[in-house]
């Protein structure tokens with residue numbers, strides 16, 4: 001596809017609305033049960049046209065939620081730049097149909113103000129994100145991780161003020177412990193900026209968020225929950241059945257290393273594969289539907305390096 005080609009979204013994009021969307025906690029927001037993450041495959045190292053095709057496929061099928069963070073790439077910031085380019089090339093007419101999130105918390109720029117949870121960092125980071133994405137506001141801004149050295153009140157008040165400034169419509173937390181989540185929920189509620197959603201890692205081979213009580217807390221308190229790495233970065237698919245493909249995330253050896261595939265894990269994955277086959281599902285479909293069956297889960301936040309992968313993932317629902 002040539003970048004100059006005009007994109008027109010499919011007229012059928014909301015055909016599956018009745019099964020695709022779920023209410024995010026007790027809010028007015030509906031999110032697609034399968035959302036698209038920009039952590040990998042949207043950086044400056046990735047072919048723009050492929051990223052573009054994936055987002056077209058997503059939006060054409062009703063995936064309205066794109067999830068970013070300041071440092072997604074590589075290089076840091078470049079996934080947001082890709083989103084900015086996509087806004088200019090294709091999605092500007094559809095801005096009000098999109099629910100775009102970004103985050104700040106992890107290492108982004110050098111020095112003492114380039115990571116964690118200070119007001120200084122969060123405010124500056126969101127301004128930078130908006131500039132890269134060519135947006136006036138994001139729908140959702142997250143504190144990307146809990147900062148044990150910054151008073152929670154400082155981080156949370158920054159979130160409140162960000163919403164009041166109009167630069168984000170809603171706020172969320174990611175990777176916060178249960179105690180912090182409890183405190184944040186109360187703090188934000190008292191300031192009329194309800195906590196919309198919690199983003200945590202949850203999949204069939206990583207159930208810590210269930211065991212720690214975070215998912216239950218969200219379900220009991222009307223907070224949405226979105227599961228990241230629902231396919232365990234590709235382990236819960238057929239990607240590695242015949243070894244490590246050269247273009248796979250594991251081959252890059254950065255976030256998913258080959259030593260993760262222990263004999264014990266291989267056995268577990270084989271059992272999951274058989275379970276999926278018995279239900280007439282692909283491994284990925286089984287992994288995603290398992291998460292969506294958990295009470296309190298609003299959406300699974302998938303990554304995809306091709307349209308085919310996204311199609312497979314979305315066919316869990318539609």
Ligand SMILES: NC(=O)c1ccc[n+]([C@@H]2O[C@H](COP(=O)([O-])OP(=O)(O)OC[C@H]3O[C@@H](n4cnc5c(N)ncnc54)[C@H](OP(=O)(O)O)[C@@H]3O)[C@@H](O)[C@H]2O)c1
Pocket residue numbers: 036037038039040041067068144174175199200227228229230231232233234235237238239247248249250284301302303304305306308309310312313
């Ligand atoms: N809040 C946080 O701290 C945090 C942390 C991590 C992620 N996230 C968010 O969650 C999103 C998803 O994370 P993730 O990329 O780890 O999710 P994931 O869905 O578990 O893994 C995605 C990877 O799995 C492979 N894959 C996906 N669908 C497949 C299919 N149907 N068949 C075969 N392989 C398939 C692809 O790997 P290949 O590239 O090898 O093809 C793809 O890049 C991120 O983009 C980000 O938005 C948030």
